Amino acid sequence: MNSTDFVKAYAPATVANVCCGFDVLGFALDQPGDEVWVRKTEAQGITISAIHGIEGLSANPAENVIGVVAQKMLEALEVPHGLEMQLHKGMPVGSGLGSSAASSAAAAYAVNELLGSPFSTKELVVFAMEGERKASGSAHADNVAPSLLGGFVLVRDYEPLDVVELGVPLELYCTVLYPQIELKTSLSRQILKQEIPLKQGIRQWGNLAGLMAGLLKKDYALLGRSLHDAIFEPERSILIPLFKQVKSAALAAGALGAGISGSGPSIFALSATRAQALAVQEAMEAIYSGSGIETKSYVAQVPEQGVRLVGHSSYKPAQL
Amino acid sequence: MNSTDFVKAYAPATVANVCCGFDVLGFALDQPGDEVWVRKTEAQGITISAIHGIEGLSANPAENVIGVVAQKMLEALEVPHGLEMQLHKGMPVGSGLGSSAASSAAAAYAVNELLGSPFSTKELVVFAMEGERKASGSAHADNVAPSLLGGFVLVRDYEPLDVVELGVPLELYCTVLYPQIELKTSLSRQILKQEIPLKQGIRQWGNLAGLMAGLLKKDYALLGRSLHDAIFEPERSILIPLFKQVKSAALAAGALGAGISGSGPSIFALSATRAQALAVQEAMEAIYSGSGIETKSYVAQVPEQGVRLVGHSSYKPAQL
Incomplete structure (x- = not known):
C-alpha cells in the first residue's frame, strides 16, 4: 500500500470472558465498533489530530491507546517518519464491550496497512495488547484478538502467547x-x-x-x-x-x-x-x-x- | 436377545483426567480390558461363580463391582430371575487405568444385552457409575463413560449428569x-x-x-x-x-x-x-x-x- 497516503480501519466490539471462559475466551460482534484514520507525516512522532464520537479522551499519543499502539509499531519497524491519527469512537467507553480493544485493534491494523502490511493480522495482536496495557494496566488479549481476527478466539496461554482462532462454526x-x-x-x-x-x-x-x-x-x-x-x-x-x-x-x-x-x-x-x-x-x-x-x-x-x-x-x- | 442363554462383553481400560481435563475428560484404549460373562438363573439374586486373571477380588456380589452394577439393573428393571456372572480381569487393579470402570462397564453391557437391551449404551453410564461408587466411594463417570462409549468423552457436569461423546476426531x-x-x-x-x-x-x-x-x-x-x-x-x-x-x-x-x-x-x-x-x-x-x-x-x-x-x-x- 505504498501508493496510499492514508488508511482508515474499522475494528468491532467484542465480548470477553463468555461465562465459563473467564480470561481465555472472546468473540467479535459485527457492530458497534471504532474507526482509526492514519496518514504518514514527514515530521517524526505521532499526533492525534481529532477524536470524534466521544468527549474527554486524551489526544496525547502517549495517553491514548491508538497512539500507544502506533508508537510500538513504529519502534518495531524503525520507521523514519511520523503519523497523524484520528479516532472515531463508535461505542461507549467503560461498557465491557472491549472499547479500548477496538480502538487498539483498528489502530494496529490501519498503521500496518499504511506501512505495507509488514505484519499478519495475527501478529498485530501483541501490538494491540499494548493498548490494553495502557487502558487497564494488564496486556490481556481476550478482546483485541477477536477484534482483530473475528469469530471466537481462545487465548490458551500467555507464556508464550497462544492465540487460537476458532472461527464461527455455527451461526450466532x-x-x-x-x-x-x-x-x-x-x-x-x-x-x-x-x-x-x-x-x-x-x-x-x-x-x-x-x-x-x-x-x-x-x-x-x-x-x-x-x-x-x-x-x-x-x-x-x-x-x-x-x-x-x-x-x-x-x-x-x-x-x-x-x-x-x-x-x-x-x-x-x-x-x-x-x-x-x-x-x-x-x-x-x-x-x-x-x-x-x-x-x-x-x-x-x-x-x-x-x-x-x-x-x-x-x-x-x-x-x- | 431373548434366545440367548448367556452373553460375554469386553470393556476397555480408560485414561481419565488427561492433564488439564481433571475430573471431566477421559478416553478409551482399545486394550487392555475386562470381560464379564453373564447368564440368567431361575433362582433369584446374583452369584459370581468365577473370577479369572486376578487374585483376591471378592466373589460376593455385594462387594464386587460387577455384582453391584448388575443388582442396580435388576432392581431398575424388576427382573423376575437371577444372574450368574463371571469376571475375567485383563488388567491390573489399582493402576489408574480404570480397572473398576472396565469391569463395571462390561457388567452393565452384558446384563443389558442379556435382558434384551432395554437401555441404550449411554443410559448404562449411570449403572456403571454405581460400580465406581462401590470401588472408590465416589460415583464418577470419567472412566465408565469412555469405557462404554469409546473415544474421548467429556463429563460436563453431574447436576444433572451431562455426558458428551467427542468420538475420535483425529487418530491417536x-x-x-x-x-x-x-x-x-x-x-x-x-x-x-x-x-x-x-x-x-x-x-x-x-x-x-x-x-x-x-x-x-x-x-x-x-x-x-x-x-x-x-x-x-x-x-x-x-x-x-x-x-x-x-x-x-x-x-x-x-x-x-x-x-x-x-x-x-x-x-x-x-x-x-x-x-x-x-x-x-x-x-x-x-x-x-x-x-x-x-x-x-x-x-x-x-x-x-x-x-x-x-x-x-x-x-x-x-x-x-
Whole structure:
C-alpha cells in the first residue's frame, strides 16, 4: 500500500470472558465498533489530530491507546517518519464491550496497512495488547484478538502467547445491553477472589469444555447448557443493577445463554437467530424500562471477519 | 436377545483426567480390558461363580463391582430371575487405568444385552457409575463413560449428569506405563488442595479449551501444547517414583504430551502414530529399567468403540 497516503480501519466490539471462559475466551460482534484514520507525516512522532464520537479522551499519543499502539509499531519497524491519527469512537467507553480493544485493534491494523502490511493480522495482536496495557494496566488479549481476527478466539496461554482462532462454526447472534452506569474494570477485578474452590473450578472447566464442544460440534443445545459461570458472575453481578432479572428475561425470551460481557456492566445473550436476538433485546430492555438507568443495546452477528479496511486514499476527513 | 442363554462383553481400560481435563475428560484404549460373562438363573439374586486373571477380588456380589452394577439393573428393571456372572480381569487393579470402570462397564453391557437391551449404551453410564461408587466411594463417570462409549468423552457436569461423546476426531495412540507400586485412589485424592489459585485455574481451563480445540479441529500441535497440568500433577506425581524422568523421556521420544493416568500410578503419553507410541514405550520403559520397580506397559489406539459383545450362546466357560 505504498501508493496510499492514508488508511482508515474499522475494528468491532467484542465480548470477553463468555461465562465459563473467564480470561481465555472472546468473540467479535459485527457492530458497534471504532474507526482509526492514519496518514504518514514527514515530521517524526505521532499526533492525534481529532477524536470524534466521544468527549474527554486524551489526544496525547502517549495517553491514548491508538497512539500507544502506533508508537510500538513504529519502534518495531524503525520507521523514519511520523503519523497523524484520528479516532472515531463508535461505542461507549467503560461498557465491557472491549472499547479500548477496538480502538487498539483498528489502530494496529490501519498503521500496518499504511506501512505495507509488514505484519499478519495475527501478529498485530501483541501490538494491540499494548493498548490494553495502557487502558487497564494488564496486556490481556481476550478482546483485541477477536477484534482483530473475528469469530471466537481462545487465548490458551500467555507464556508464550497462544492465540487460537476458532472461527464461527455455527451461526450466532448476540444481544448486548449496556446499562449506563460507571463501573471500572479495576474495581470489577478487585472483587475477585484469588483462590477458588476446587469443586467450582472443576464445574467451570467442565462447562468451558462443553462450550468448546458445542461450538466446534455445532450443537446449540450443548453450547447453551454450558454457558454458566458459578465463580465470577455471583461476585461481579452485584455491581450491575437488575442483572439477575435481565439474565432471566433473556433466557425466558429464548436466549441460549447470557452473562456479563467482559467485566461489565454490559450484559450479553447469545441466540441462534437474529429474530430471537431481537426478541431477547426487547425482553432485556423491558427490565430497565422505568428504572431510571439509561441503556444502549445492540443486536450483532458474530462475524467471521474482525478488523477491516474501510477507507484509503479517496477518503478525506472533513477536518483536513 | 431373548434366545440367548448367556452373553460375554469386553470393556476397555480408560485414561481419565488427561492433564488439564481433571475430573471431566477421559478416553478409551482399545486394550487392555475386562470381560464379564453373564447368564440368567431361575433362582433369584446374583452369584459370581468365577473370577479369572486376578487374585483376591471378592466373589460376593455385594462387594464386587460387577455384582453391584448388575443388582442396580435388576432392581431398575424388576427382573423376575437371577444372574450368574463371571469376571475375567485383563488388567491390573489399582493402576489408574480404570480397572473398576472396565469391569463395571462390561457388567452393565452384558446384563443389558442379556435382558434384551432395554437401555441404550449411554443410559448404562449411570449403572456403571454405581460400580465406581462401590470401588472408590465416589460415583464418577470419567472412566465408565469412555469405557462404554469409546473415544474421548467429556463429563460436563453431574447436576444433572451431562455426558458428551467427542468420538475420535483425529487418530491417536496412547502409551501407558504402569509402575507396579501400590497407590490408593483415596490417598491420591487426599493430597489434593481444596482451593486452587485463580491464576492456575485460568491456565488450566485455557489448556483444556485448547485440548478440546486441538481434538475437534484435528490439530495435533495444539493438542500437544495444551497437554499440561500445573495444578494436580505437581502434587500427585511425588507419589510416583521417576515420574518426571518418564514424562521427559516420553516427550523426548516424540510424544505429543504425557501425564498421570487417572490418579496414577500409571503414566500415559499420546502420540500421532503407532510407531511413535512404540518408540515412546521403549523410552519410558528404559527409565524404570534397573530401578527395581516392576512395570507393565501397553500401546493402544484410542478406539471409536468402547464396550462390545465378544460372545454369546456358543461360548461356554470351561468351568460349567
